[in-house]
Amino acid sequence: MESSASLLQRQKQSLVLTPQMMESIRLLQLAHPELHQFVEQEIEKNPFLERASNRAPKDIPSISAGKPRIGPTTGGISDQASQWKSIRGKNNVQPGGNHAFEDTWTSIETLHDHVARQIALSAFAPLERRIAGELAGHLEDTGYLPVNLAELARSLNVREAVVERVLGTLQQFDPPGIFARTLSECLEIQLRQLDRFDPAMAALVANLEALARRDFQSLKRHCGVDEDDLLDMLHEIRALDPKPGNRFQSGGPESIIPDVLVQPSPGGGWQIELNPDTLPRLLMNQNYFAQVSRLSAQNSKDQSFLNECLQNANWLIRSLDQRAKTILKVAAEIIRQQDAFFEHGVAHLRPLNLRTVADAINVHQSTVSRVTSNKYMLTPRGVFELKYFFTVAIGSSEGGDAYSAEAVRHQIKAMVAVELPDEVLSDDDIATRLKETGIDIARRTVAKYREALNIPSSARRRREKRVRLRCQSSPDGGGDESSS
Incomplete structure (x- = not known):
């Protein structure tokens, strides 16, 4: 058999992602703080980019989604992605009001301010004051001290016993x-100041894991007390503060800024708009480009740089506009698919996957995944991450439409919330009741959802409810239990 060499021609198609295409894809996934940071960096690098004014447009585009199938359209959407209608809340402060925000802000005392004032008023020696300042610098907003005393002592070149003495103060x-x-140490400190840290209470504090498991028999044995004494001790523990620093303002409050705003439409259905606060406002200065180009017309290197800046500016403005349109289209389709949730609540949330939305708006599934990452929607029912609306399907025992896993979790939580001490539902009982409503679910799935909701087992719930019932029936127990 002879071997021979030959030349063959084949045609092959492949998609090569340019750096700009990759950046456009990345823009979809960025949350608005990261997006604004990226835009700021681009403005610093590109002389032809500048921020647009905040003037409101005469015609503000939006999308309406109702119960009939109305596919989201982007016709008429401005090239400036910043020009989307905003929704003003009733609590917004109008210009010229008498609200002194700066005075209110500076009057709020933080935990570190509170501690620093106490250190200044304490009778510390100079070395002790320095150690106290170092310890206070490591203090968390919750009030805890995550520091190794031995390492701190070495870094300060002092004996560990001195650091421990200052910490005690x-x-x-x-x-x-x-x-x-x-x-345990946090609770011990509070109990000592109340003069209630006796041997029984010390044993209880040393066995917090048993307390978390609601293992009251074990606690009675460790503490050497009967059930009535243990109930009294539990009342005292519940009255303590496990995170004493949380009562102080730790700085600017963290809040979620929604990317999409949804409100009922006067004609029925829903009005869907992008939040202008999350959209960078950019313009390209064509006049400046023309002036600079005339000055550098003879220098090919400078002209090449200017052309590159112009192309990058055009690309960024188009990419931001496309990003805004895509978010709006995805949000509109989510609302169309989940209209029963917006009308009636979480119990009516439907199963939904990324492919369904992608096929409906004619984009790739990965695009929907990127758009829904770290994006939030403000609705009349609250603020939800866009990914919240995508849940797996639970089959119907009657052969009808499937149920959303989130809706099933909601039903499990509702069942447990109304249990009586003598009628606590096991996982089998919950599965049976769900099947009676048409939800085909296995016991192990119920257990998985229950654990995801941080709901204890039926045995622990029964024990806890009985203890709570005894606490409420005791002469001095009702108030503490209801507030815990």
């Missing part, structure tokens, strides 16, 4: 429980 500061290194 700081642990007597207000609020009670600060500068603790563990939850």
Whole structure:
């Protein structure tokens, strides 16, 4: 058999992603803080980019989605992605009001301010004051101290015993429980200040894991007390503060800024708009480009740089506009698919996957995945991450439409919330009741959803409810239990 060499021609198609295409894809996934940071960097690098004014347009485009199938359209959407209608809340402060925000903000005392004032008023020696300042610098907003005393002592070139003595003084500061290194130590500090840290209480604090498991028999054995004494001790523990620093303002409050705003439409259905606060406002300065081009017309290197800046500016403005349109289209399709949720609540949430939305708006599934990452929607029912509306399907025992896993979890939570101490539902009982409503679900799936909701087992719930019932029936127990 002879071997021979030959030349063959084949045609092959492949998609090569340019750097700009990759950046456009990345823009879809960025949350608005990251997007604004990216835009700021581009403005610094590109002389032809500038921020647009905040003038409201005469005609503000939006999308309406109702119960009939109305596919989201982008016709008439402005090239400036920033020009989307905003929704003003009733609590917005109008210009010229008498609200002194700066005065209100500066009057709020943080935990570190509170501790620093107490250190200044304490009778510390100079070295001790320095150690106290170092310890306070490591203090978390919750009031805990995540620091290794031995390492801190070495870094300050002092004996560990001196650091421990200063820490002991700081642990007597207000609020009670600060500068603790563990939850047990935090509770111990508060109990000592109340003069209630006796041997039985010390044993209870040392066995917090048993308390978390609601293992009351084990706790009675460890503490050497009967059930009535244990109930009294539990009341005292519940009255303590496990995170004493949380009562102070820790800085600017973190809040979610929604990317999409949804409100009922006067003609029925829903009005869907992009939040202008999350959209960068960019313009390209064509006049400046023309002026600079005339000056550098003889220099090919400078002209090449200017052309590149112009192309990048055009690309960024188009990409931001396309990003805004895509978010709006995805949000509109989500609302169309989940209209029953917006009308009636979480119990009516339908199963939904990325492919369904992608096929409906004619984009790739990965595009929907990127758009829904770290994006939030403000609705009359609250603020939800866009990914919240995508849930797996639970089959129907009657052969009808499937149920959303999130809706099933909601039903499980509702069942447990109305249990009586003598009628606590097991996982089998919950599965049976769900099947009676048409939801085909296995016991192990119920257990998985229950654990995801941080709901204890039926045995622990029964034990906890009985203890709570005894606490409420005791002469001095009702108030503490209801507030815990």
